[in-house]
Amino acid sequence: MTELVQTKCRIFLRRRNLSPFSALLARCFGSLLLSGLLVLHPIPLVAAPRVLVRGASRLEAVASGPQDRIQIHGTLRDEVGEPIADALLLASAMAEPGVTIAWRTVGACTDESTSRSDSTDVPVTTDASGAFCFVGSLARRQAMVRVVFAGSAHFNETQTIAAWNASQQSLSIAFTPRPEKLDLDADRILVFARVTPATTTSVRGLPIALKTEDGSTLATEKTDDSGLVHFDVASAAMAPPGIGALTIAFAGSDHFTPAQATTSVTRSVRVALNTDTQIIRGDPSRGLALQVHALSSRGPVPSGTIEANLNGQVIGTGTVMNGAADVSLTFSPSHGETRYSVDLHYRPDSPFYEPARATPVQVMAEAPSPWIRFIPVAAAIIVTAWLARGWRRPPRREMRASRTPIWKGIASVDVVSASSVRNQWTGRVVDAHDGLPLFGARVRVIAPTFVDEDVVMEVYADDSGHFEFRLPSVEPALRLYVETATHARVDQPLPPASEMVIALASRRRLLIDRLVHWARDRGKPWYREPEPTPGQIAKVARAHHGNEVAVWAEQVERRAFGSDLVDQRIEKEVHDLEPRGHALR
Template sequence: MHGLRRCLPWALLAATAHAAHAAHAQTQGAPLRIHVRGSAQIEAVAWTEPDGFVVRGSVVDDARSAIAEAPLSIDALTSAGAPAVLPAVDGCAADGTARAREPRPSQGGYVIATDERGGFCLRGRAPLADATLRIRFAGGKLYDAVEAKIPIEAHAAPLAPVILRFDPPVDAVDLDRPTVNVTVALRLDRSGARGVGSGAPFERERLPVVLEDERGARLAEAPTGGDGRARFELPTERLDGAGQGVLRARFDGTATLAKASVSQSVVRYAQVTLDLSHPVEPARAEDGVPIDVEVRSSRGPVEGGVVEALRAGEPVGAATVIGGKARVIAAFTAERAGTVPISLRYVPASPWWIPGAELAIDVPVAGPGAWRQIALGAAVLAIAGWVLGGWRRAPKRAATTRAGDERPVAPPGRAGVRVMGPLEGATGWRGAVADAHDGTPIARAELVIVVPAFDGSGVIARALTDDVGEFSIEAPYRSDARLVVRAPTHSSHEQALPSPSKLGIALVTRRRAVLDRLVRWARRQGAPFEGPPEPTPGHVRRVASRVQQREVELWASRIEHAAFGPDPVDERIEQDLGASEPKPGASPLAP
């Protein structure tokens, strides 16, 4: 595994929970609407100056992304906890590049909105000693409320504001590498250093910077060099396991420099390897061959995802990974005893698990037993007798089975209609509709058969799936007819209508559909939008921002919100995202 892998940000946990609840609701025959709100965090420092005080900080969400335009209320408390009177204040730039936001009075304090980087800054016109500032964010539709109490630290002289930056940003960490290089740049905000040092230069060398993670664990400490950068060669073994996390750099200040901190959302990923738990025991292929698989990474057992068994590239079995183990039942047809080559591959459910190489194994299969041979012979004789005697009796409609009685097949991973078998003498279609990726039955899916029509809808038959995703639809077969399948949370699928038969229909969720659209678009564009291991909305958004393609940046942001946000993606949103897909143009590096 080489190179930087871009991974999805961690609203996916909320999206996964949302999808699970939606699937449960479908099986109960009633839609369930849930709202997932993220948490917010206020990071701030405050200190006195001879002629006033300064408070500056930022507001970020649980993925460590800036929350812009967040209204904050700020008041003061004495050491005894009683309300303190705040002097008049002015707005100041949260860092050297942002525009200052002006506060407005409100109920004994002030209200100020964060800037586009999620930062805020206030400068008091008079000292405020022995007090604590209370900063509150009321939250909203997407975020919970949060409050922080920031003590005002006393200093004899004005402090120069300090800004920390990860340079370059570290948004992905390969846990299979022994170390990861992290560089933190420390810069003095001279625009905010009012009356500090009488114009004397500040020394940026040998200033200690501490690196921490989301647990608050101290990972490393390094001094800044002459260029104001602290460089870390961080052992990955000190980091937590695969998943979403945070890197936080902290500078505790000096007698002349203010405290500062910066947080960076990261995804720690690891490669997944497969191995057999024990040799495969011979079994009849038609009955299914059990294959016990160990699913591990460099950090131990893997949780979640699916192990899929393939024969000649076609799926023949799949099983969910629980506690680093999966038991796959591979079912296929084998004419004689011997060994059959099977490939096992890992299909991740989370972006921090990277599939490794497929595991190739030879599966021993047993031939049909004596009783089965006798049964097969009897079946052949019975069929022959039925054919010979058929002219003496009226045709009898063939018996059919419910779709749920068919042998399960592995989810195909894409939308489509699979003909599972004939329905002799039938004029209609029976089968089941399921999710293309996890095989979950889709209840209340609508199947419509349409034919060309000069007026009207052209609909000649319509049916809904039941609580276990099964359907039955009757209509005369026409070669020009089309089958349209729709579901509340899944993208619609349309294709030519097969002849009357048993059908297995797979649909892709709209969240996956909009993500797939972005991936296809980025691959058509090529570098730098096509990032390894595959493009993500966050990667495309950052690249578009860097090359100043505003239309692409907004589109990627909308797809990111649709795919991982708290609200369901309906057909209107999916169509709107498709219609607003950026058109191919000049090279993305063009000015």
């Protein structure tokens, strides 16, 4: 920690262009202040929980060359492999860990000559591709070069150490091609890499290790005459579905410097659905309960949604938890038809679990008992007889029967029943996909004017999604606005006083839906059954030089499946990236 704070202080001083004497005084004062804080308030043994508010960064560096012109180059990227441009780095040489030594000369890689320097730290800035490069000389034949990125407003700090030996030749190592997605359903996974020396020296027989993000070694293979190496790894040795990283590393030898390369990968599996029964019997108008199991080659699926479709219409949904979901199939059967085929679809909420083909389930619709049909008639007769006994007939109250909405993933305002109190509205706000209540949803009644919109009333939903409000008077032009930070606004005319169920569509899901509709409108190769994922669309775009589409699809994947909240601003930023018509080249 102390070392990282000191590095950040040095970057701060260099950005202020202080004189050497002022910088020395500032460093001494900072060291004394840091020491005092550590004594007065020692760091506890158990750290407090961290909330990740910045992205991770990954730094790679290689040091090679003769003693009088050592070249240090590398890249700075984020956790998904995108370059971090215009980042300030500090490079220092060390005789051993913790012991820094001064550079004799430093300069840019593009300059033939270098300038004298007695500094222990060399500032260098990454270019648009996240790359950096500088040259220097040292008064020794071997050292370690530490490169530090002190972090920024968007990325966490990181550092790396590159070993340098004047008697060793430099190597570069790279994936060929770079693996982006690992199919865990396959029996074996193939990874290829190539080692390239700085000279024409043979690199045959160099041991190259393939490692995971936790540093464990999956396999070690040797290079052939051309420097090519391939790894054949059982998919069972890979980590579970999720975002990870693969590293190819050469530990170094008497003749060659160490080298490594890292790339981000997505591990995924396909999800298969099954049920305890293939035929369900009962009255679908009253709802038929069905438990659906979501399984993969890596065991039960932890999340997602099960969607039941009948003739293209959603008739039930269920949230997957620990590999199972409870789905209620509700629809009105056609007259004379008793057998229906319902398709069950898995809708993922992350790119790590992909839907397989739809699973069919047969529904045998049974008519309700005649006695059940007689009950309303008997009740009507009894009520009529009771009313006939009175001297005057009480006023009739018209009320629509309550009904349970079917969540179709579409934003809507559903009037359940008329209000029993004059000018009073009640109801609840739920998610349009799973029906869960939306705490803190903002419910407003707006009166449009020529200049602006006047807020007539504003309330917020409680933790169960319920809300209630009254208006002293009602005007025909009033509109109802309902929204949350993560759910798109519903805007429609205010219905008569009633009990309502308001369903809001998640901005994350709207990003996916917009991408799928875009692909469906353009057909193949963008669209394929059951539905294309953002990663698949990005891959097609990259293969056909459609960088504009690829950037948009990758942003949709990052925002829809990432940990950050997707609010109105983020949604607009992603929408602005949408191509306005795109033909393949």
